Amino acid sequence: AEVAQRYPEMRAIANVQGDQPFVTAQMLTQLVSPYLKGEFPAMTTLACPLDMATNYQDPNSVKVVCDRKSHALYFSRAPIPYFRNSGDAPVFHHLGLYAFERDFLSKYAQLSPTLLEECEGLEQLRVLEHGFAIRVCLTERAVLEINTPEDLVQAQALIMAPTA
Numbered sequence: 001a002e003v004a005q006r007y008p009e010m011r012a013i014a015n016v017q018g019d020q021p022f023v024t025a026q027m028l029t030q031l032v033s034p035y036l037k038g039e040f041p042a043m044t045t046l047a048c049p050l051d052m053a054t055n056y057q058d059p060n061s062v063k064v065v066c067d068r069k070s071h072a073l074y075f076s077r078a079p080i081p082y083f084r085n086s087g088d089a090p091v092f093h094h095l096g097l098y099a100f101e102r103d104f105l106s107k108y109a110q111l112s113p114t115l116l117e118e119c120e121g122l123e124q125l126r127v128l129e130h131g132f133a134i135r136v137c138l139t140e141r142a143v144l145e146i147n148t149p150e151d152l153v154q155a156q157a158l159i160m161a162p163t164a
Contacts, residue, residue, distance in 0.1 A: 004105040011035060011101065011102055012032055013105055014028060016097060017096065021155065022145075022155075027097065027143070031044055031045070031097050041133065042100070042101050042133060043104060043135070044135045045064075045094065045135075046137050048140060049092065049140075060147050062075055064092050065090070065092075066092070075094055075120070077122070093142055094124075
């Protein structure tokens with residue numbers, strides 16, 4: 001919210017968190033693509049195809065399901081959706097990058113925490129529970145995020161590895 005106040009000429013503001021040091025320029029472009037096209041959703045986030053074999057059951061891999069206009073319906077650490085009759089429902093791996101329309105960022109900072117947000121430990125649920133939409137932008141693949149001690153070891157190895 002401080003950035004929104006400090007830079008009133010900015011129409012959109014991206015948030016890249018410290019646990020995502022391997023985010024690419026292409027991913028950031030995909031995240032802000034609606035704003036670059038003249039659209040101004042309240043908020044965007046990034047997701048990629050979910051590796052069902054590896055990540056569907058993993059609570060460290062946040063899943064997102066969307067409506068037909070690419071707006072998030074729900075985010076969860078649990079395996080969603082529940083495949084009762086079909087295994088064809090689209091589910092994506094949420095990557096935890098966000099961009100905000102400048103005026104919405106100020107509103108977001110004032111939103112009170114919500115029960116689902118606290119239950120799942122997912123800040124983006126606050127936006128949905130308060131009735132705002134989140135546009136989900138797609139990218140091809142995930143990059144390493146640092147969520148566990150094992151991820152940190154892997155990130156350190158990648159950073160220290162010689163480049164060709």
